[in-house]
Amino acid sequence: MFSKWSIQLKYSLIFILTLALIIAGLFIGIYNLKTAQLRNEAMASAEQVIAFRAWVANTGVVWVDHLAPGFRDFLGKRANHDNTMEFFSKNPALATRELSDIVSKTATRATFRVTSDEYRNPANAPDRFENAAIQAFKANRDVKYNDAYEGAFYRYAQPILVKESCLKCHGDPKDAPADVIAKYGDKRAFGYKVGDVRGIISVKLPDITLIDVLRTFLNPYTLGLIVLAFLLNFLYTHQSIIMRLKKLAQTTERIAQGELGLTLQDKPDSRDEVDHVQHAVGLLRNSVVVAMKRLQKTLS
Ligand code: HEC
Numbered sequence: 001m002f003s004k005w006s007i008q009l010k011y012s013l014i015f016i017l018t019l020a021l022i023i024a025g026l027f028i029g030i031y032n033l034k035t036a037q038l039r040n041e042a043m044a045s046a047e048q049v050i051a052f053r054a055w056v057a058n059t060g061v062v063w064v065d066h067l068a069p070g071f072r073d074f075l076g077k078r079a080n081h082d083n084t085m086e087f088f089s090k091n092p093a094l095a096t097r098e099l100s101d102i103v104s105k106t107a108t109r110a111t112f113r114v115t116s117d118e119y120r121n122p123a124n125a126p127d128r129f130e131n132a133a134i135q136a137f138k139a140n141r142d143v144k145y146n147d148a149y150e151g152a153f154y155r156y157a158q159p160i161l162v163k164e165s166c167l168k169c170h171g172d173p174k175d176a177p178a179d180v181i182a183k184y185g186d187k188r189a190f191g192y193k194v195g196d197v198r199g200i201i202s203v204k205l206p207d208i209t210l211i212d213v214l215r216t217f218l219n220p221y222t223l224g225l226i227v228l229a230f231l232l233n234f235l236y237t238h239q240s241i242i243m244r245l246k247k248l249a250q251t252t253e254r255i256a257q258g259e260l261g262l263t264l265q266d267k268p269d270s271r272d273e274v275d276h277v278q279h280a281v282g283l284l285r286n287s288v289v290v291a292m293k294r295l296q297k298t299l300s
Pocket of ligand 1: 053054057060061075091092093094097114115116118119120121122124160161162163165166167168169170177180184189198199200
């Protein structure tokens, strides 16, 4: 069935097929790379949260002189000596939760939240993925992160371990500031030791879709290089094989029609197959010449 197709057409199809296979290979590679890419992005996001939290925890709590709209939660309240000003304290978790809210509203990609199996604030309750991650970290302290794909999102979690500076509010309730006891009681989220898994930082990122990966190929450089590769292959097969074969076919036909004197370029040392065919045609032509001479001799 392929006899109706020219070598050029067949070769072009093979070229396109080869290209498609290579692109499919690259595609799978890039697609596999995406988890590593998303994980790095989530880790970078989590590290910033940890740094921010550590900054607040190292100072104990941060005091603010007024509560911004939408961020009205606070741990404790103090007035200055003549009662003309009020200050509000924000503990590390609260400050982090407010940061998380701001990020959720403004971020184009990564959003995060801090949660725990022993949450003091119901707004911090973990979801299914987060619960599973907390259990995994508790079961094995060597697990550094947990991740999964969920719908159109990549989910990532990293443990928050208890440090010395946390014990004031998460160790023995007796040591806890009165503000903490007053607001959350002395039951929840106490009794931790240094190194315990206190909770997790949970990061959510939009998944990288196949369309996103495809878009990386649709740039002028990649497309230009593909066109260049096609032109190179096309020109090579056209000039170096097809044109020479056509010429050889014409010459051979003319020889067959009796033009035995035609010169055929002969390169006996060439390793090029078209040259071999040309050489073979030359030999055939010579045999025909000899046979004709013999025939003429016998006839005359
Ligand atoms: C000044 C007291 C204080 C200190 C110090 C403190 N925490 Fe907390 N922590 C709290 C309070 C109060 C909450 C309740 C959360 C809220 O209001 O969102 C909380 C909540 C949390 C939560 C979130 C889950 C929940 O209960 O809602 C985690 C995780 C957490 N703390 C970890 C830590 C770690 C780790 C440290 C040390 C680096 C630390 N905390 C230091 C007071 C403190």
